[in-house]
Amino acid sequence: MKKILITGGAGYIGSHTAVELVKAGYEPIILDDFSNSNPNVINRLSEILGKDVIYFEGDCNDKEVLESVYAAHAFEGVIHFAAFKAVGESTQFPLKYYQNNVGSLTVLLDFMQQKGVKNIVFSSSCTVYGQPDQLPVTEETPRKDAESPYGNTKKICEDILVDFVKSKAKVRVVSLRYFNPVGAHPSAKIGELPNGTPNNLVPFVTQTAAGIREKITVFGDDYDTVDGSCIRDFIHVMDLANAHVKALAYLEKQADCFYDVFNVGTGNGNSVLEIIKTFEKVNDLKLNYTIGPRRPGDVVKIWADTQKINQVLGWYPQYSLEDSLRDSWNWEKSLSGELA
Ligand SMILES: NC(=O)c1ccc[n+]([C@@H]2O[C@H](COP(=O)([O-])OP(=O)(O)OC[C@H]3O[C@@H](n4cnc5c(N)ncnc54)[C@H](O)[C@@H]3O)[C@@H](O)[C@H]2O)c1
Numbered sequence: 399m400k401k402i403l404i405t406g407g408a409g410y411i412g413s414h415t416a417v418e419l420v421k422a423g424y425e426p427i428i429l430d431d432f433s434n435s436n437p438n439v440i441n442r443l444s445e446i447l448g449k450d451v452i453y454f455e456g457d458c459n460d461k462e463v464l465e466s467v468y469a470a471h472a473f474e475g476v477i478h479f480a481a482f483k484a485v486g487e488s489t490q491f492p493l494k495y496y497q498n499n500v501g502s503l504t505v506l507l508d509f510m511q512q513k514g515v516k517n518i519v520f521s522s523s524c525t526v527y528g529q530p531d532q533l534p535v536t537e538e539t540p541r542k543d544a545e546s547p548y549g550n551t552k553k554i555c556e557d558i559l560v561d562f563v564k565s566k567a568k569v570r571v572v573s574l575r576y577f578n579p580v581g582a583h584p585s586a587k588i589g590e591l592p593n594g595t596p597n598n599l600v601p602f603v604t605q606t607a608a609g610i611r612e613k614i615t616v617f618g619d620d621y622d623t624v625d626g627s628c629i630r631d632f633i634h635v636m637d638l639a640n641a642h643v644k645a646l647a648y649l650e651k652q653a654d655c656f657y658d659v660f661n662v663g664t665g666n667g668n669s670v671l672e673i674i675k676t677f678e679k680v681n682d683l684k685l686n687y688t689i690g691p692r693r694p695g696d697v698v699k700i701w702a703d704t705q706k707i708n709q710v711l712g713w714y715p716q717y718s719l720e721d722s723l724r725d726s727w728n729w730e731k732s733l734s735g736e737l738a
């Protein structure tokens with residue numbers, strides 16, 4: 399079985415990707431320092447997969463840690479999820495973000511080169527498009543100046559990967575620009591575990607439905623959109639996870655010194671108010687929400703052009719928005735003291 403290192407594999411997207419990798423016949427090797435995840439995720443993953451999951455607790459910035467993982471499991475590829483991702487925090491502590499998000503990529507690439515590990519899939523973000531001038535955004539849409547140090551780390555990491563490939567390093571790289579991942583594994587055994595008060599829409603919605611938050615505030619209903627609220631491309635995390643498997647298979651067919659980038663979204667934009675209404679409908683409940691002021695720095699509307707990933711990787715989303723919002727709610731309901 400081909401072994402794939404998943405840095406940050408206990409996190410939200412990494413854990414779901416581990417499931418998809420096993421389904422496709424890979425052996426995921428998880429490396430996580432649990433700085434933003436709970437070690438119990440590993441047990442939950444074992445329950446879903448019906449087998450032990452190989453994992454290491456450690457920092458992927460640490461070469462010695464990478465050495466010991468590699469000595470035990472000579473992996474053939476890497477999916478690099480590990481990063482800090484809180485946009486607001488990144489403006490307060492930019493160095494923490496540059497060190498972990500950018501630093502870890504340089505350490506990993508250096509290590510891969512040393513060991514002759516060729517394939518890497520990198521977690522980028524649609525944040526690199528900023529406030530786009532044209533919709534939907536294609537991979538050719540110009541990137542904009544980042545709105546936050548976090549966003550800048552994604553841009554810089556993409557640039558590092560391009561430069562590394564240009565230097566004739568014997569690697570093959572895919573950057574996946576994720577749109578807005580939502581939902582959870584249909585078993586409700588794994589899902590998103592936000593730290594403290596959620597910044598993102600759907601966790602805030604589910605916590606409000608669960609009574610953890612009194613109400614959700616819609617940040618602005620006076621934008622130039624269908625109902626005045628902002629628009630995003632919400633993608634089920636299992637579909638996003640599957641895109642990594644497709645990206646790995648694609649990389650395996652490429653020659654050395656290869657770089658490519660794909661949007662991973664559904665191709666549909668949904669407004670914040672549509673999310674609230676759809677959530678209420680599929681889960682048959684009422685949400686307490688109010689309209690509040692705009693959130694500074696918000697992108698007004700963005701959704702993906704998915705032709706490239708559809709045609710080149712043969713990837714199409716399998717889950718609907720309704721599935722996503724049902725699975726998010728099932729996950730929230732399943733949260734017990736153990737994982738919360
Ligand atoms: N969730 C989103 O909306 C979104 C959107 C676009 C891009 N991304 C990117 O996708 C990746 C995964 O995001 P996620 O939502 O799963 O986040 P997450 O925080 O749930 O997962 C990241 C995991 O990495 C671990 N980690 C962080 N630094 C580490 C280090 N130095 N060594 C080892 N482990 C470390 C954390 O403990 C966590 O388990 C990140 O790179 C993120 O920036 C996320």
Ligand SMILES: O=c1ccn([C@@H]2O[C@H](COP(=O)(O)OP(=O)(O)O[C@H]3O[C@H](CO)[C@@H](O)[C@H](O)[C@H]3O)[C@@H](O)[C@H]2O)c(=O)[nH]1
Nearest residue numbers: 523524525576577578597598599602615616617628670693
């Ligand atoms: O309580 C809330 C939370 C969010 N929103 C709105 O919901 C939309 C989506 O917000 P959010 O879930 O925070 O997603 P994004 O603003 O799209 O940012 C996320 O998604 C990007 C693309 O994946 C990543 O780059 C960012 O790091 C990540 O925070 C925005 O219009 C927000 O104003 C509300 O109205 N009320």
